[in-house]
Structures are given as structure tokens and as C-alpha cells.
Amino acid sequence: MGDNRDTEHGPNAQDETYPATESSFLLPKSARDVKSKIFSTNFAALMAGLNDASLGVLIPYIQPTYQVGLLQVSMIYLVNFTGWVIASFANIHVCSYIGTGGTLVLGASIQCMGYALMFWSPPFPLFVAAFFFTGCGVAFQDAQVNMFIITVKDAHRWLGILHAVYGVGTVLGPLIANTIASRIPVWHYYYLLTLLLGAVNISSLVWTFRKGLFSPNVSNAKDTAGKELRDTMSNRTVWIFNGFFFLYVGAEVTAGGWLVQFLVSVRNGDPKKVGYIASGFWTGFTLGRVALADITHRFGERRMVFIYTALAVVMQILFWVVPDIIVNAVTVCFLGFFIGPFYPVGLYVLTKVIPQELHVGAMGFTASIGQAGSAAFPFMTGAIASQAGVQVLQPIMLGLLVGIAIFWSFIPRQRAIAI
Template sequence: MATTIVTIPPPAAAIELDNCRISAGSNIPPRDIRSHPLCAGDEENSALDGQPPEGMMIFERPNVSTVKGKLLGTNFSVFVSGMNDSSTGALIPYLQPGYNIGLLFVALVYLINFSGWLVAAFTNVHLTARLGMGGALTLGAAFQLSAYCLMFWKPPYPLFVFSFFLSGLGIAYQDAQANVFVANVNNSHRWLGILHAVYGAGALLGPLVATTIAARTTHWHYFYLVTLGFAAINLVLQAWTFRDGLFKGAAAAKESANRDLKKALSERTVIVLSLFFFLYVGTEVTTGGWVVEFLIRVRDGEPSKAGYVASGFWAGLTVGRLALADVTHRLGERRMVFIYIMLALIAQLIFWFVPNIIANAVMISLLGFFLGPFFPTGISVATKVLPRGLHVASIGFAATMGQAGSAAFPFLTGAIAANFGVKVLQPILVGLLAGMAIFWALIPRVARHSS
């Protein structure tokens, strides 16, 4: 790939990651930033706008050593999110008899969860402007904690379903802030890989704990006491690590929130990346959420054992995000994602057409392994092709809309499976993988944004 030479004008001011604002022409001495090559694999050198609009949020990449506490907080938040997202599928075999409902009513859980993500996608930038990054994280953690306070005592089903709106809303706010924060530290491609590997670790633990509790007791809903404890720790951790300026926004930020969101949504790359994430996270959670039911209904597996196969998928996802982060960065993100999609499709087809539970367990783990790098790679690419002044609005929106797929596609799968059986999982997954390839091809090749 040809190297493009760009000249980066000095920024008006250095901005801390606590959502401080910058005004064009601030009376601060500029730094000396010389012309340098901008390569496809170097998101640290993404182009800066010379004079960002007044009130627009931009970040200066801090050294990791200065934000270790905040990295810990954001990583822990996605760990708890991973436990939440992966456990629902493992509990479906127990949720149905527990409430005496069919698959369509189970799918409503995902639909209500989707509504929480959707609300967060359009309100995140406003919340961040008013409460700051730490405030948005802390409020999201509080919403998530309140959801588990409803879930653990097995309330009436309508209230149980409503709790998924609260968890979706809370996780969405945290996910958006965590991705924006980590995407703007030095060597972000590695830290994004770690962030999403930690999510995978939480997702690995979720089915293990949920299946163990549900299989060995008559109180499957006690699993949510475990997540309640983690959510309480998470709330304290977010409030503590982001305590400086907690719940303090900026006046200019409040005025520019609508403008930032509109400008982000006018970027074609934001829309394409959002759709890519929408399909990707939908694939991820649909696979982890419905594979247990598939193995029980179609492969005649035992519920007490099939739940652990889902953990194999999340284990593969975690390992993939750790092992493939640098490989993807060095060999070219665009090229490698296409290769991963092809390998994932092969693993998925073997899973579909080989009716053997052991082979299925191996293939589902490989599917997770090849899918693992997609989300952190997409966020890394976004930092290159989007102007830095739009990172909060654009990356926050894309990540949140992407995570909405974690509820939308499991719901659609459940709704279709209610009429045609859970065997529809396989063609749905193939279609999602093909759709990801299409949207990834539409993302710009050049690793910079021309303002």
C-alpha cells in the first residue's frame, strides 16, 4: 500500500480523557508536531483536525501509565457485561419451564434488551456531555445493578423482561465509554484487544456459573446474585477511578451534543461501521445464546453438558482477541478481517453439516477464535478513518448500535425458531457472516479522514 504523507497542524490545546472541551484558538502554546508518514497499520498517527469546532470533544493520547486505574475500571465493566451477555442463552432451558413459556416469549427478553441499547445509542453523546465520561460510566453501572436487583428473586415475567431494558441501557452506556476511552490511549490496538478479550473472559465465565447453578439447584435465578455482586463492585470501581470531575460536564459540550451526533451520523463510515458491528455482535451473541438450545433440540445433547459448549465458544473468542491482535495489526486489518470471515464461515459450515456434538464443540470454539478480533479491529479502524473531534459521538454511536445487534438477532432467531425450530440458527449465522463481509468491504481503505 502506498504511503501517504500528511502534514498535521498543531492542535489548539491538549485535552485530558475526562471529557474536557477545547475551543478553537485557545491561548495555549502549540506543540511541535512534524510531518510524518501515515500508514494503514498505524492508528496512533491518525490525522488531527487543525481547528476543531468550538465545544467539540477531542482527546490527546495519554501514556498508559497515567491512566492505569481508569483502564482497570473500563476493563472490569466489560467483564461484567460479558457475563451478562453470555449467560442468557445458557439459562434458556431453565427459563422456559421456570416461567412456563415458549421460545417466542423467551425471545422477548432479547427484544426488550435491544430497546435499551437503541435508546442508549441516541442518548449517549448527550449523557456524556452533561455527566462526563466517568459520570456516564457510573450511571450505566447503576442501571445494570438495578436490573440484577430485579432478576435474582425471579419476579413476575413482565417485570423480569423489563429488567433487561435496564441492563441493556446500562451496559450500552458503559460499552460506549469504554471503547472511546481505550481507543484513545497509546498502542490502542493492543489495549482494545485486551479490553475485548476481558469481555470474552466474562462471557466465558457466565455460562459456566449459570449452568452450574441451574443444573445443581432448583433456583436458576440465583445466578443473578453472582452478577449482582460483580455489578456492585463495578459501580464502586467506576465512581472511584473516574472520581475527578465525576458527573461534571462542560457547558460547551452540552450545546454541541446535537451537532456532534448529527455530524457523526452524516459520516458514511459511521453508518457502515455501525452496520458491520450490528451484524458482528449479533453473530457473536446469537451463536453463544442459541447454541445450547440447538445442541439440545437438534443434536440431542444433555442440558447440563451443552451449557459448557457455549463457554467453549467464548473461550475461543477470548483467545482470538489476545492472540490475533498484533497479527491483525501488522498484516493489515482490512485484509485479515476478510481472511477471518472466510475461516469462520468454514468452521460454521462444518458445525452445520457434521452432526456430532464433539465436532460441534470444536468448531464452535474455532468460530469464536476467528470472530474474536472483529470488534477491537473495527474500533481501531474507526480511529483512523474518522476525525478525532468526532470520536466520542461516532465511536460511541457505532459501538452502541453494534451492541444492539446482540439483542436484535437473538430475538429474531428465537421468533423464527418458535415456528420452524431452532435448526434455523445455522442459515442465519451463514447470512450474518456474509453480511459482515459486504459491510467490511464498504469501509474506506485509506487509514485517515480527509477533513
């Protein structure tokens, strides 16, 4: 379709000298088609949020239902991690055969397979195994929605909106899951709801990406997929971003996933009440992605991430040392607010410091392998907590925040990052 720089949806169209990426061939000329795809990819992000944030609220109900300890519960995160990793390496090859739309539909379908195994109160091993499918399915979608949105004009703002919509899902997930679990005896019905919404997600993606669905993005995609993956994996900066995203998403989901169990076990809170505090964390997280998007871009992504990290460390320490549930609720909300922008900011900066020919592979690879942290660190926290208690959440969180700052410091400086 040629260079899209003079259209509404050219990659980073605010910079007329920035050439079109290979993924820009995915974008139709019709602004209406672009907007419909933005809508469907945002709904996929909403579904990812509903998926990622609900498990932590359900842990106090999973344990008595299945008569299992924290180590067994944390196996859910390990199985989820396996699905994420497999998808991260398969993403480029799958996309080269069936394109962005096809990969999105495949991921949404795999995600629904997981929910179909969960909602009817299956045996615990099958319930755990289902998280492989949700992890794999969300990973395929996560890589593709980010690769699509980064090609839209004013990508830094659209990425902020995309990940804010994800944040809305993380707010609604704990609210809905906690309401279902506290009011009816079958908490598994939460996954029946996500199964129904997942069917809507599949339908939305099929309709908006119907033109060329299951077709490669470019004619030689199959031939270049292997080389693209090798070049991506051999790039040092890509691995720095991998580390940044791996620790960041790990911190995000670890905080949200084990927060309720910490308040129940350490602060002696009532699960039916403190379950809603998890939504407070995700609300701050969502507001941060919206409120801080333009501020971060204005004053420089590199500088602002360091400032946000320092403020997040302060909130985390206050949460740790002040044994008051109300104070904990406030500080954890601000913690989410300050770390919320990290993911969309990181993806935007990635397009400025990675060679253009690696954008498609790097976006998919870092999004997927980074999101694997959302399973790896919650699993590690649960495994340690099963021996030492849930209070280990606090030092683990501080370590993750420090690690995030270290990886960010290694990201190369570029003229496009600063004001």
C-alpha cells in the same frame, strides 16, 4: 490540558502526527491514574461479558420455570434491544452533561437495577422487563469504555485487551450460570451474583473517575452535543460501520445465545453437559482477540477481516453438516476464535477513516447501535425458531457472516489500515 501526543496516553501516540481528540481532555497526566482507569473500564467490560453470554445457557431452565415457549423467551432479546437503542441515541447528550465517568457510573447503576429485578424469581413479565435496564446500562458503559481506551497509547493493543477481558466474562458467564442452574433449584441466583459484582463495578468506576465525576468533558460539550450527533448520523461511513457492528455483534451473541438450545433440541444433548460448550465458543472468541491482535495489525486490518470471515464460514458449515457434538464443540470454538477480533479491529479502523472531530460521537454511536444487534438478531432467531425449529440458527449465522463481509468491503481504504 492541551495536546497529549508526548505523554504515555496520547491518542495513538505511536503516530506523532496524529492530533489529540476531544476525548483526550479526559486523560490525566498521571500514568497511575490512567492505569487505574484502564483497570476499571476493563472490569466494566468483564461485567458486560457476564451479562451477554449467560442468557443462552439459562434458556433451557427459563422455559420450564415460567412455562413459556421460544417466542416468549425471545421477547427478552427484544426488550434488551429497546434498552440498547435508547442508550445509543442518548449517549452523546448524557455524556455532554455528566462526562465519561458520570456516564459510566450511571450505566453501571442502571445495569444493577436490572439484576435487582431478576434475582428473586419475579413474575415473567417483570423478569423480561428487567432486561431493558441491563441493555441500557451496558450500552452506556460500552460506548464510554471504548471511547476512553481509544485515546490510550497503542490503542489497537489496548482495545484487543479490553475486548479480550469482555471475552473472559463471556467464558465465565456460561460456566457460572450453568453450574448454578444445574446444581441448585433457583437459577435466578446467578443474577444475585452479578448484582454483587455490579456493586463492585460501580465502586471501581466512582473511585477511578472521581476527579471531575459528573462534570462535562469539555466546557462547551452541552452546546455542541446536538450538532455532534447530527454530524455523526449524517456521515455515510459511520452508517457502514453501524451495519458492520450490528451484524457482527448480532452473529456473536446469536451463536452463543442459541448454541445450547440447538445442541439440546437438534443434537439431543444433555443441558447439564452441553451448557459448557457455550464456554468453549466464548473461550475461542477470547483467545482470538488476544492471539490475533498483533497479527491483524501487522498484515492489515482490511485484508485479515476478510480471511477470518472466510475461515469462520468454513467452521459454521462444518458445525451445521456434521451431526456430532464433539465435532460441534471444536468447530464452534474455532468459529469464536476467528470472529473474536472483529469488534476491536473495527473500532480501531473507525478512528482512521472517520473525521477526527467525529471520533467521540462516532465511537459512542457505533458501539451502542452496533451492540443493539446483540439483542435484535437473537430475538429474530428465537421468533423464527418458535415456528420452524432451532435448526434455523445455522442459515441465519451464515447470512450474518456474509453480511459482515459485505459491509466491511464498503469501508473506505486508508493508508493507516494497510501495512
